[in-house]
Amino acid sequence: MERAYGPSVRRRRLNARLRGYREQTGETTGQVAKALGWQQTKVSKIETGERRKVSVDELNALLDYYGEHDPAVREALHECARLGNQRGWWSKYRDLLPSGLPDFEVEASVIKTYECQVIPGLMQTPDYAEAIFRANLVRSNDEIVKRVDSRMKRQAVLNRVDPPEYWAILDEAALRRIVGSREVMIQQLRHLTHMAARHNVHISVLPFSEGAHPATIGSFVIMEFTDPMDASIGYVETPTSSVYVEEERDLLVLNTMFSGAQGTGLSPARSLGFINEIIESLEE
Structure with missing residues (x-):
């Protein structure tokens, strides 16, 4: 039987990883947003899950900024973003x-x-x-x-x-x-x-x-x-x-x-x- 995916779990995983990256830099959501030319609320809502969809370009921008260049890790996080948008x-x-x-x-x-x-x-x-x-x-x-x-x-x-x-x-x-x-x-x-x-x-x-x-x-x-x-x-x-x-x-x-x-x-x-x-x- 094909395994079902839990969108909420995948979103939590992605949000937690992105929040962890930011905390490692010691920066606030406002500082990250300013560097990327975004609104502060955009970064905070992505981390809290209030923003349910994260586009490919947005995720790439965050990963590039945080210095995450491992192809396997990036693909896994993109999969989280994709599955997080699916419905069970x-x-x-x-x-x-x-x-x-x-x-x-x-x-x-x-x-x-x-x-x-x-x-x-x-x-x-x-x-x-x-x-x-x-x-x-x-x-x-x-x-x-x-x-x-x-x-x-x-x-x-x-x-x-x-x-x-x-x-x-x-x-x-x-x-x-x-x-x-x-x-x-x-x-x-x-x-x-x-x-x-x-x-x-x-x-x-x-x-x-x-x-x-x-x-x-x-x-x-x-x-x-x-x-x-x-x-x-x-x-x-x-x-x-x-x-x-x-x-x-x-x-x-x-x-x-x-x-x-x-x-x-x-x-x-x-x-x-x-x-x-x-x-x-x-x-x-």
Whole structure:
């Protein structure tokens, strides 16, 4: 299967490299802009990603100014600029999907998620996902169909030949809440057991009996990337918006919370047994 590219990841990589070049010179964005005959805002917006498109001539001008003449490096950065302008399959669902999330998922080498209320989207069955979306009574049938379709397409990231390592910590509440019906829930939990058999999927259950734990603040996702130029990024969704966490100290907080919750939870083997016990209780 052809590998998808995440435009947001490529733009971050290009922006970070250009910002790094400038910082090595000790110059401000205003000084660089003046030397190139540009507006100061042009350089700053390229570095922050506010300017989504960087032309071939603009990139060449910056690389020449910073003294980057290595052909391989220049071609790699031009590829980042080109791919950063492309659209992934998710662009047609832009109004339905979490803002930019698939951009990062398709390029992540590691995805870590803690979910306290529902099964994570990357492991939901179609019927379970539909029931989740129908819980919002203001959605039309057509919108629900599109939302389920987009969620199933997102899951392709775990089906690749080179899938990311996926670490999921599930609160017991997410496993016991009956979503849709008992039959839908049994099917969903069985799907979790099948996912747990994959070499790249690791599921840990955080049982009620453990009481308070480091991740009681709520659900979140952390994504890591192979390329050292791509810093890790966190994702937190709220009822009205989504927030990306990029500051190193904030990511440290999320990673500490994840590690603490993982240490509190059951091992993958015990978690599988726990899920099977819930399935049996639903089948009685």
